[in-house]
Amino acid sequence: MTAVESACTEQPPSAARGGPVGMTLARVSRTHRIAMGRRLRELGLYPGQELMMMRLWDRGPARQSELIQSLGLDPSTVTKMLQRLEQCGYVRRSPDPADRRAVLVEATEEGQALKAGVENAWSDLEASSLAGLDPAERTELARLLGILAENLRAEAGDAGDCPPLNC
Amino acid sequence: MTAVESACTEQPPSAARGGPVGMTLARVSRTHRIAMGRRLRELGLYPGQELMMMRLWDRGPARQSELIQSLGLDPSTVTKMLQRLEQCGYVRRSPDPADRRAVLVEATEEGQALKAGVENAWSDLEASSLAGLDPAERTELARLLGILAENLRAEAGDAGDCPPLNC
């Protein structure tokens, strides 16, 4: 087995008492991301980049602020990710003639070529991770996760200023 | 609203067709991590570090290899994280007299002091994210996520060599 020895083989720590759902969620999402990462690296992408490419495939050329909005990422994250994707040749960035501050982003031919692989990776991982669940359970899981998403989304609103970390 | 504008307000990309569960999972886990991060930063921790501390609180002094095993992290990740936690004074590292290669790690007094805050943060976030779910739904969600965890854990086994990224 490689470095990441199938994350967390042991019991959840007692600190999760009163509802280990958050713990399980964190664990599942991490292994999920890792599994996705393994598939992606064969395609030449890092985890996270595929979401960016999907947006571009779906919506075509977009300005950077739209990508930031729809992916819910920090502007600086998007800037750097796009710089790398551009350097890889998967993406082309051009100044927006209508607004000289803005940058238009689109997938290149080479970027388009990744589409099938990425979609395949997603559906493959989907099948693998949902194995053993019947359709009813899958929709139920999706529904419950949707509620979590909504709850967390609501909470994300109240920013609340925090003093910077002292360390 | 701050930078992270409540991740992913829009429809999931079409690439998620055939089961957007993975997409929703990724989204939920990210907002969950962010929400946890906001609570943690008030305590002086970064997301991820609290899991390490929980292990130490639960099991007491442990050697680094145990932490790596139980958290399912890469050795280098643990090394660096512990270096930072040590610098913050939350953790003490001492050579294992029984094995001069090994390092024994334990929470300091100052580290112990974080316990209540972290556990409170977890239960608080748990309550917040599971709002609106009755007990039956919560256990069902936990059960389904457990299955995902198991499926993904199984898949983590077959390492499969991958050529390094060309970019």
Place this chain on the structure above:
DNA sequence: GACATTTGCTTGGCTGGCCAACTAATGCGT
């Protein structure tokens, strides 16, 4: 028209997390 504000993006710095390569110490086999 001049100025202030908001928007769009970039840079620098920091962490978590991975991989690859390396050192040091332990153990095992002959």
Place this chain on the structure above:
DNA sequence: ACGCATTAGTTGGCCAGCCAAGCAAATGTC
């Protein structure tokens, strides 16, 4: 007893992702 394989940690490099600070262009206000 010697030598090789395994194990424990470390370092360096790279990416995602965050925050804070900054710059330039567009927009609003007087």
